[in-house]
Amino acid sequence: xxxxxxxxxxxxxxxxxxxxxxxxRLGLQIEEVASELGAMVDEQVICGYHTxxxxxxxxxxxxxxxIEVKVSPQHxxxxxxxxxxxxxFDEVKAVYLMSGGFDLTVIxxxxxxxxxxxxxxxxxxxxxxxxxTATHFVLKKYKDHGIVIERQKKPDExxxxxP
Amino acid sequence: xSQRIKELPFSGIRKFFDVAKEIKGAISLGVGEPDFDxxxxxxxxxxxxxxxxxxxxxxxxxLLELRQEISRYMRERFHLEYSPLSQIVVTxxxxxxxxxxxxAIIEPGDEVLLVEPCxxxxxPCVLMAGGVPVIxxxxxENGFRLRPEDLEGKIGPKTKAILISYPSNPTGAxxxxxxxxxxxxxxxKHDLCVISDEIYAELTYGQEHVSIASLPGMAERTIVxxxxxKAYAMTGWRLGYACGPASVMEAMLKIHQYVLMCxxxxxxxxxxxxxxxxxxxxxxMKSEYDGRRRVIVSGLREMGLDCFEPKGAFYAFPSIKSTGxxxxxxxxxxxxxxxxxxxxxNAFGECGEGFIRCSYASSIDSLxxxxxxxxxxxxxx
Numbered sequence: 001x002x003x004x005x006x007x008x009x010x011x012x013x014x015x016x017x018x019x020x021x022x023x024x025r026l027g028l029q030i031e032e033v034a035s036e037l038g039a040m041v042d043e044q045v046i047c048g049y050h051t052x053x054x055x056x057x058x059x060x061x062x063x064x065x066x067i068e069v070k071v072s073p074q075h076x077x078x079x080x081x082x083x084x085x086x087x088x089f090d091e092v093k094a095v096y097l098m099s100g101g102f103d104l105t106v107i108x109x110x111x112x113x114x115x116x117x118x119x120x121x122x123x124x125x126x127x128x129x130x131x132x133t134a135t136h137f138v139l140k141k142y143k144d145h146g147i148v149i150e151r152q153k154k155p156d157e158x159x160x161x162x163p
Numbered sequence: 164x165s166q167r168i169k170e171l172p173f174s175g176i177r178k179f180f181d182v183a184k185e186i187k188g189a190i191s192l193g194v195g196e197p198d199f200d201x202x203x204x205x206x207x208x209x210x211x212x213x214x215x216x217x218x219x220x221x222x223x224x225x226l227l228e229l230r231q232e233i234s235r236y237m238r239e240r241f242h243l244e245y246s247p248l249s250q251i252v253v254t255x256x257x258x259x260x261x262x263x264x265x266x267a268i269i270e271p272g273d274e275v276l277l278v279e280p281c282x283x284x285x286x287p288c289v290l291m292a293g294g295v296p297v298i299x300x301x302x303x304e305n306g307f308r309l310r311p312e313d314l315e316g317k318i319g320p321k322t323k324a325i326l327i328s329y330p331s332n333p334t335g336a337x338x339x340x341x342x343x344x345x346x347x348x349x350x351x352k353h354d355l356c357v358i359s360d361e362i363y364a365e366l367t368y369g370q371e372h373v374s375i376a377s378l379p380g381m382a383e384r385t386i387v388x389x390x391x392x393k394a395y396a397m398t399g400w401r402l403g404y405a406c407g408p409a410s411v412m413e414a415m416l417k418i419h420q421y422v423l424m425c426x427x428x429x430x431x432x433x434x435x436x437x438x439x440x441x442x443x444x445x446x447x448m449k450s451e452y453d454g455r456r457r458v459i460v461s462g463l464r465e466m467g468l469d470c471f472e473p474k475g476a477f478y479a480f481p482s483i484k485s486t487g488x489x490x491x492x493x494x495x496x497x498x499x500x501x502x503x504x505x506x507x508x509n510a511f512g513e514c515g516e517g518f519i520r521c522s523y524a525s526s527i528d529s530l531x532x533x534x535x536x537x538x539x540x541x542x543x544x
Binding site: 160 | 179180191
């Protein structure tokens with residue numbers, strides 16, 4: 001695998017890794033790694049760094065909804081422009097163009113169901129291009145970004161010394 | 164008790180284990196098995212087979228489908244051709260393969276060359292089969308690769324076989340094609356049987372494993388031992404296999420059928436899944452080991468220990484001669500003073516004296532903490 005893809009794979013699993021950590025694990029010079037990372041930030045290959053949080057274990061209360069949106073692209077207003085009009089709302093956390101029975105997946109967060117209902121009825125549904133919406137609320141997250149959310153910490157059962 | 168067994172010493176690892184297990188909160192660099200769980204698709208297949216009631220004995224040689232998968236894997240991965248019907252025996256771990264290979268080929272008094280430092284079972288298996296172990300000791304300055312000169316004066320009229328194991332536990336050394344070609348010439352010249360334990364074949368870094376059996380004239384004299392423990396993180400499943408000439412496999416199968424009947428059937432079903440769909444998991448684990456390998460080797464070198472670059476398995480084998488301590492003293496004091504367990508090199512043969520085996524089958528965080536403690540220990544000397 002190329003250096004770029006190797007670095008991205010490692011950072012995707014653990015964004016805390018510093019250039020010196022990456023360099024050490026790959027047997028490279030820190031400068032080489034730092035320069036490649038810098039280039040990827042400039043080129044927006046690396047778009048941001050996130051922390052995966054299990055909010056259920058905190059006092060913060062909020063709801064997440066996954067909205068299936070059917071749209072009707074009009075002349076001069078393709079999917080990208082419609083998507084932009086949707087993703088610019090702060091409460092929208094993700095927007096994907098989909099194959100299959102609907103066009104856009106829109107993931108929205110709000111403090112409560114009322115917030116989500118307001119967003120759909122006042123912002124999303126009235127858009128000219130939006131034909132229909134179907135909203136699903138997230139009840140529990142089991143796994144996110146490849147990480148099992150409530151993984152039980154397992155003691156190391158291996159013998160302390162073995163051949 | 165039989166005199167032969169009475170004279171057999173307990174493994175040096177066991178002695179050290181008895182002390183280490185009493186030390187609370189110790190970080191272990193002494194573990195000879197992966198720290199990963201067996202990939203879920205493999206576990207799920209085993210669960211399905213149990214739910215399905217597939218709990219009977221398999222044929223002695225193992226499930227035919229598993230042998231077919233092993234045959235395909237050996238061909239695609241290492242350019243080796245073995246008939247699933249007559250040249251593959253599924254064993255209870257590669258460890259059983261060592262035992263039954265020795266018993267199948269050794270006459271009382273036959274000499275078997277062992278390459279130390281090596282896995283702790285080799286010598287006892289030769290002795291239990293009535294053979295006489297003769298030790299060849301590759302040099303650290305050659306990266307623990309076995310060189311023709313290491314065999315000088317070791318091969319005589321009674322030499323029946325040689326057991327080699329690369330990638331090596333405990334040194335992490337590997338052998339490339341050229342290294343093996345030099346040896347193959349000697350093995351053929353002296354008509355030796357070769358037992359090649361390739362249990363770490365999937366775990367090489369920077370270059371691919373080459374099986375000595377793939378060299379011209381070697382397949383007919385080589386028993387290849389392999390298994391699922393290290394590559395697929397399946398140590399507890401106890402599943403391995405032996406491949407080789409049909410006549411030798413028939414002899415090994417005879418012992419296997421009387422002693423064990425067959426390898427656990429659930430494990431065999433898991434093995435089929437591992438070979439069919441486990442390659443991506445192996446690559447991911449190997450990539451993780453590779454990063455840790457660099458961390459531990461550079462960490463050991465930075466604190467002044469002489470550590471050659473291991474290119475296989477998941478062990479570093481630094482020299483601790485500069486400290487003036489014996490391997491036993493070094494490991495015991497490190498354990499008691501800093502609560503880090505590493506294995507004295509002499510547990511793998513006398514020529515391992517002056518070295519310690521550090522397994523990097525642990526998280527990077529654990530390795531870094533262990534390195535910090537080893538550094539502190541060295542400063543205290």
